[in-house]
Amino acid sequence: xxxxxxxxxxxxLIPIFPAGNIDMLAWxxxxxxxxxxxxxxxxxxxxxxFVAGFTAYAGILYxxxxxxxxxxxxxIQSVACLVSLSMYLALFVAVWAxxxxxxRRQSLPVYMLIVGATWVALEYARTYxxxxxxxxxIGYSQYRAFWLLPIVRDTGVYGVSFLVIxxxxxxxxxxxxxxxxxxxxxxxxxFSVLIALRFIGPIPSISPGVSSGQIVVGVIQPCxxxxxxxxxxxQNEILTTYESLADAISTLSxxxxxxxxxxxxxxxPTDTYSTDWAISLVKxxxxxxxxxxxxxxxxxxxxxASVVVNKEGTALGVHRKTHLVPFGEFVPFRSILQPFFGILxxxxxxNRGTEYLPINIxxxxxxxxxxxxxxxxxxxxxLTKNGSTILINQTNDAWFFDTAAPEQHFVMNVFxxxxxxxxxxxxxxxxxxxxxxxxGLITKRTAVFTKTMFVAAVTxxxxxxxxxxxxxxxxxxxxxxxxxxxxxxxxxxxxxxxx
Numbered sequence: 481x482x483x484x485x486x487x488x489x490x491x492x493l494i495p496i497f498p499a500g501n502i503d504m505l506a507w508x509x510x511x512x513x514x515x516x517x518x519x520x521x522x523x524x525x526x527x528x529x530f531v532a533g534f535t536a537y538a539g540i541l542y543x544x545x546x547x548x549x550x551x552x553x554x555x556i557q558s559v560a561c562l563v564s565l566s567m568y569l570a571l572f573v574a575v576w577a578x579x580x581x582x583x584r585r586q587s588l589p590v591y592m593l594i595v596g597a598t599w600v601a602l603e604y605a606r607t608y609x610x611x612x613x614x615x616x617x618i619g620y621s622q623y624r625a626f627w628l629l630p631i632v633r634d635t636g637v638y639g640v641s642f643l644v645i646x647x648x649x650x651x652x653x654x655x656x657x658x659x660x661x662x663x664x665x666x667x668x669x670x671f672s673v674l675i676a677l678r679f680i681g682p683i684p685s686i687s688p689g690v691s692s693g694q695i696v697v698g699v700i701q702p703c704x705x706x707x708x709x710x711x712x713x714x715q716n717e718i719l720t721t722y723e724s725l726a727d728a729i730s731t732l733s734x735x736x737x738x739x740x741x742x743x744x745x746x747x748x749p750t751d752t753y754s755t756d757w758a759i760s761l762v763k764x765x766x767x768x769x770x771x772x773x774x775x776x777x778x779x780x781x782x783x784x785a786s787v788v789v790n791k792e793g794t795a796l797g798v799h800r801k802t803h804l805v806p807f808g809e810f811v812p813f814r815s816i817l818q819p820f821f822g823i824l825x826x827x828x829x830x831n832r833g834t835e836y837l838p839i840n841i842x843x844x845x846x847x848x849x850x851x852x853x854x855x856x857x858x859x860x861x862x863l864t865k866n867g868s869t870i871l872i873n874q875t876n877d878a879w880f881f882d883t884a885a886p887e888q889h890f891v892m893n894v895f896x897x898x899x900x901x902x903x904x905x906x907x908x909x910x911x912x913x914x915x916x917x918x919x920g921l922i923t924k925r926t927a928v929f930t931k932t933m934f935v936a937a938v939t940x941x942x943x944x945x946x947x948x949x950x951x952x953x954x955x956x957x958x959x960x961x962x963x964x965x966x967x968x969x970x971x972x973x974x975x976x977x978x979x
Contacts, residue, residue, distance in 0.1 A: 491539070579594070904916040
């Protein structure tokens with residue numbers, strides 16, 4: 481029964497993220513697992529939690545299988561990658577359970593605090609450990625819970641994770657004492673309130689500060705299949721698609737146009753053909769363009785980058801991607817692993833950028849992130865703190881094919897918008913593209929694998945949130961709380977042995 485309950489918790493966690501989007505399940509998904517570990521010692525609790533975590537992440541990240549298979553052609557490698565990543569993430573759930581067993585006899589407030597803080601501390605750890613993989617943090621499941629999003633301005637996404645896990649702990653404790661009518665009534669009341677709050681509309685913005693007024697921006701989603709993107713025989717077809725979309729959107733007179741990640745077929749500015757083509761593309765739109773491109777510095781370093789070009793064809797600035805994806809933009813231990821990763825292994829390694837500086841277009845200051853940079857709250861925070869009034873995320877999610885991954889990736893931008901009180905413009909090669917308001921409302925979005933373009937209004941913002949100014953204070957505080965609790969438990973155990 482313990483094994484089945486652990487698996488049940490894992491299964492309940494899968495649909496809280498896109499494409500399931502049953503976000504209400506997050507508030508009680510861990511109750512079966514908490515029941516299992518309540519009477520277990522730490523090793524057994526960790527084992528059952530590992531099972532729950534593996535079940536959850538294998539279901540949430542199922543798209544790893546088609547991604548790897550498309551590049552390697554190997555079913556065995558695809559399964560191995562999915563299993564390995566799911567096991568790695570499940571270890572964090574196991575550690576969480578191992579710590580939770582030591583606080584199960586504490587008072588309800590202390591129990592809720594330690595359970596929630598431990599989960600947040602471990603989410604924070606996996607955000608940065610081994611280059612970081614903060615995909616599917618439990619707080620991201622609540623991107624449509626508008627009543628909850630304002631706390632993100634102070635705590636980041638981790639504040640939402642803390643509340644979700646703490647409510648799981650509260651409901652479990654109430655159900656544990658189900659023999660009392662008051663406990664059952666309280667649990668029912670809490671769940672009813674959560675359901676009601678789920679349908680509350682967007683919360684008004686904080687004071688916007690000095691705004692340069694509403695502007696109209698353009699976004700292009702060319703929908704180039706990944707199998708064609710770097711194949712020379714399709715180059716003319718691809719460039720013709722870009723040019724036709726550029727001609728169409730230019731008639732709508734946007735202030736600037738945002739293209740997806742790496743649309744240029746060669747390295748700017750060293751590849752003369754690609755540079756001339758990119759400049760001519762910008763000139764035909766008669767406005768500034770934000771272009772995703774491979775980029776080569778004069779010293780020979782290569783980057784995944786974004787170049788902002790004005791309507792005259794002059795480059796105004798370059799953002800070099802600061803967080804690179806292992807096996808996507810570089811191959812760790814290349815001499816050993818390169819043969820196992822198909823096209824990803826054959827591509828050269830990019831260098832990592834180091835600057836988080838906005839790029840100016842007239843009075844606008846654009847904070848640009850590329851693909852996975854939007855997974856890290858600190859990237860957008862640094863761009864905003866350094867003066868960005870609009871945030872942009874350029875991506876190419878064609879690697880994910882028709883899976884839930886593009887949706888899971890897109891919703892992280894909701895939290896970057898709210899954390900920093902900035903509109904976010906998202907341009908994806910195959911989608912999802914869209915516009916997100918500073919309150920976290922998705923005001924415009926596209927369907928995946930659709931060739932399209934659109935214009936939409938955004939309002940640049942200048943006011944800073946607590947999160948923008950001070951960063952992950954909440955997550956770090958949770959780490960300190962957990963460390964102090966562990967230290968206290970160690971001291972208690974030493975005293976018990978001595979007595």
